[in-house]
Amino acid sequence: MSEAKKIDWKGVDDMPEMAVSLSTMRVNKTASWRNLKPIIDYDKCKPCGICWKFCPEPAILLKEDGSPVIDYDYCKGCGICVEECPRKAITMHREER
């Protein structure tokens, strides 16, 4: 995924012709929204991609072999993955900061 891009504006001539965004939303880390933290038990997980498909952020990414990894920088702790996992391989734990 592309990270935040920086645009240098020195004068009026450098201004773009239309409205552009200065950077992506990925600079806003939403980890602090979370009270409960989902943890994947890889012994139970048979990579099916269901948690990845239902993650609203997306904070669950798929590795090359199809197994999911949780990106804790963006996970809001909504718990949809825990509810939807057919093998109950994801559980919620209290967040410690």
Add this chain to the structure above:
Amino acid sequence: MPKLMEVVKNDNLFTSGHRACAGCPAPIILRQALMVAGPNTVVSINTGCMEVVSTIDPFTSWNVPYIHEAFENSAAAISGVESCYEAFKKKGKIKKDMNFIAIGGDGGTYDIGIQALSGAIERGHRFLYICYDNEAYMNTGIQRSSATPYGSHTTTSPAGSVIPGKKQKRKDLTEIIVAHNIPYAAQASPAYRNDFMKKVEKALACGGPSFINIISPCPLGWRFNPDESIEIARLAVQTKFWPIYEAENGKYKITHKPREEVDIEEFLKVQGRFAHLFKPENRHIIDEIRKDIKYKWDRLERLERLYSD
């Protein structure tokens, strides 16, 4: 239906970090739609939850060209974009094939944007309109809209001793759109993701205007725990509250028929907005909702049979 590992590559078109409430299924809908549509897509969104959470100035969640439009005219804007593209393509300035998607909430589609949508469909532009239907004006504080179901509590139809929630019945927008003689119109649910992605693929390939109305349970407005939102979207289909079907050139087909009967109370009792219906004096509203659902389902089945041969 595209292969899983093919669509994984398109997962970066709607990025994380957006400010949607935890458990909101609308970003899932956007992700799934964009995964099928791919990077050559132009998106236009009218004011609503998804515009507010995904484009907080100066940031954006979108890795595809994106236009924010006023509340009523996302369909009008995308029809302009499509006309411009067709003109450029004729002159040879653009070579690649592009998809056009307009997205609106139920307030911007059922109420405010219906004339722009109706006009764009009538003019026959090639675009897909996705309405994520969370059944009230959730972004501004849960006011009733014409998509709010009968008996639902909202801040402008509060349930109490005077009225038992919304007194009017909801409008059936998908039927209104089918009446435009549209090539493809469908109703979907995020819980049936393969069905939804297949519908997006079909809609983008139909070569004309297309419309998908998709239910989007709102944890805040419907009053349930954030982790249940997909489960509730599934219950809505299983209880036939939100039948998922498609109408291809007016030919109806129900794409998922629940195997066993699930009573509507299963869907109502998990939501705080319907909690008042379980009081003895409001029980008749549940009976009426049940009757309406049965009537609509029977009608759909009859329409499906009509076109089955």
